[in-house]
Amino acid sequence: MSHDRNPSQWKVEFVNNLSKEISNSPVSAIVSIKGLRNKQLQSIRRNLSSDMKLRVVRIRLLMKALDKTDKKNIKSLEQFAQGQIGLVTTKLAPSKLYKLFEGTKEKAAARGGETAPDDIVIPEMTTNFPPGPMISEFQKAGIQTAIDKGKIAIKKEILYVKKGEPIPKDKAKILEKLEIHPLTVGLDILGAYSDGILFSREAISITEEQIMLDMARAFSQAKELAVNAMFLVPEIIPQLIVKAKINAEYLALESGFVDESNVQLFILKAIREASALNNAMGNQQEEEKPEKAKEEKTEEKAEDAASDEDKVSEGLGSLFG
The missing domain is CATH 3.90.105.20 (Ribosomal protein L10, N-terminal fragment, domain II)
Incomplete structure (x- = not known):
């Protein structure tokens, strides 16, 4: 920059150029460059695709550029401008841009003063x-x-x-x-703009896999609610039919109502009950066996004692007879 140039003129040109870039790009994203050394920043710039631009910007100049840009809701992008920031303009969707930047992060040495992200x-x-x-x-x-x-x-x-x-x-x-x-450095997206819509970091960090899981969970919960409320929609009719059949079979078994459709269930029930009864009787017999054996043993002892008494009596009789 020449010394005879009006210092404020470069700011005007910078704001105008930045406003044009924002106007001509489908997506604009504010990124944090905190902790990035100049060497790392230059390396990131070199690795960007040709249709993507990264500018280090002052918040005040960015706000002026947003004011000059004729795009619906674009001025609201300034809410994400905090700290040391840059502006990325691109055709890439915000979610894909987030994924790209996350994949290019690398480990870096601490210089002192940073907060330890982990032990x-x-x-x-x-x-x-x-x-x-x-x-x-x-x-x-x-x-x-x-x-x-x-x-x-x-x-x-x-x-x-x-x-x-x-x-x-x-x-x-x-x-x-x-x-x-100990540090992980790279571009952190703070917020993005696309087609009149603002995207926070939290919104664009959701992966496609997470979206599919959330949709599947929501569908399952909705089906369960519809079944419990008996709200008839095509998705749950097969489940309701199965549930109704099970309830009908249970009611028939409890009330003893037999017809051609459920006679097999009654046969299975009878077999199950007979098996349970047989097992119960078998267990009872097993319990009675030790008692019976004990009684027989007691009787044998009594008979032996009586026999011994008879022998003693006979012996005494022979002595005094």
Whole structure:
């Protein structure tokens, strides 16, 4: 930009160009670029398809561009403009754009100050560092070390930063040296516009599989409700017929009403009841056997005792007879 150019003029041109891009693109999406380094941002730009543009924008200039754009409901897109943002214009549907950006995310090192997305753990490992100044750095960080085959080894796994806590700069340096990348970076869609409709991140993050599952669940619940309410629609008539047949058969069995259509059920019922009765009688007989055996044994003992008494009497008679 030349120094003699009016500083406000480039803003006017930027807003006009941005407004034209929004007008000429079926889909416009606001994305968060927070945490992205310039190198990563340039890499993302290079990998975008030719019909897709990414601009880093200031919120105030974006709002001016939206004001100048003659599209139904487009100004409402500004509600998603928060923090460090970019604007993507494309022909790709919002849901497909979300899927594309999610697939291009990559792990990145922390620089310090970021919030830990998960617990950051340093595992037990042998590093590539020879004995030297790194030992004292590890010790300052509370990491237990030893020397293993000429390399610094971390002796014990350590929870380095808890989930949700800020990552201090000194700890970020240690993590980077250990090639532990706790962050996931990429373009995060905050909201999108297509054909007069606004889409939140939550709406476009729903997958086709999830939609199919939700539809199947809703259909099943609707069928169950219709059956219980006896609301006749073609989808549940076969189910109602089956239910009515089962109820009729049960009622016939309970009332003893026999005809050609249900005689087999009565035969099966009789067989089942006879089998149950037979089992019950068999169990009763099994229970009676020990009692009978016990009684017989008692009788045998009584007979033996009587026999012994007779023998004693005979012996006494021979002595005093």
